[in-house]
Amino acid sequence: MLEQIINEITKYGKLAGEKGYTPGISGNISARFGENVVITSSGSANGYLENSEFSVIDFVGNSVSGNPKPSSEKFLHLEFYKKRPDINYILHVHSPYLTAFAASGLALEDAISPEIVYCFSKIPLAEYALPGSNDLVEKTAIYFEDYDIVLLENHGVIVGGTTMKQAYLNLELAEEYAKTLICAKILGGAKILPEEEVKKIYSLRQK
Numbered sequence: 001m002l003e004q005i006i007n008e009i010t011k012y013g014k015l016a017g018e019k020g021y022t023p024g025i026s027g028n029i030s031a032r033f034g035e036n037v038v039i040t041s042s043g044s045a046n047g048y049l050e051n052s053e054f055s056v057i058d059f060v061g062n063s064v065s066g067n068p069k070p071s072s073e074k075f076l077h078l079e080f081y082k083k084r085p086d087i088n089y090i091l092h093v094h095s096p097y098l099t100a101f102a103a104s105g106l107a108l109e110d111a112i113s114p115e116i117v118y119c120f121s122k123i124p125l126a127e128y129a130l131p132g133s134n135d136l137v138e139k140t141a142i143y144f145e146d147y148d149i150v151l152l153e154n155h156g157v158i159v160g161g162t163t164m165k166q167a168y169l170n171l172e173l174a175e176e177y178a179k180t181l182i183c184a185k186i187l188g189g190a191k192i193l194p195e196e197e198v199k200k201i202y203s204l205r206q207k
Helices: 002-018 076-083 096-103 115-121 134-141 164-186 196-204
Strands: 028-033 034-040 054-058 065-066 087-092 150-154 157-162
Touching: 002 028, 002 034, 002 054, 002 087, 002 164, 028 076, 034 076, 054 076, 054 157, 076 087, 076 134, 076 157, 087 164, 096 150, 096 157, 096 164, 115 164, 115 196, 150 164, 157 164
Parallel strands: none
Antiparallel strands: 028 034, 028 087, 034 054, 054 065, 087 157, 150 157
16 A cells, blocks of 8 residues: 555656656655655655655654655645545645746636636635745645645645545646636736636536
8 A cells, every 4th residue: 555655656746747847856745644644755856756755654743654754844734634634645846837826926816717717716825934834834724624726925836636646637737727827918818707607617516
């Protein structure tokens, strides 16, 4: 089971690296593992993960096995899992288009396509706090109950999913959302869907 989780994180970490979502040693990935969590170790590169770069921690943050230096963002991941029993995988990355919005202090709130409205409603922006700090956990966790993806001001983005594939696809769709909005602004601004159309899209979620 542990080997399977490590292989899965490595696979999607490499894919995220190839897409340019997780440059250098930035970011971290984790998975729920029974009563514990598997998380990439401090200083590891998501796109080039090795078996020695994984830590198993408990829900207090203590190292249980594996690499003795788990990511400094471990408490951010743990809080997401605590607030969302349905979330089993988390990616925290610094993908360029989402991070551009985070660096600009802008949430992603424009209803520009049915897919975006259906999947995200919006992507909120958590107030800046020092990476790895309890302050960051507190300022970001207020969004975890209602959103699968949150921008971290002047930092990056964190996204969760029931499966590793779902978490990654959420990231991929959100990154393209951010890219599309930036391109649309260059062309004069995106055309926003009318409120009545947004309500119709929301109603599809309940079917």
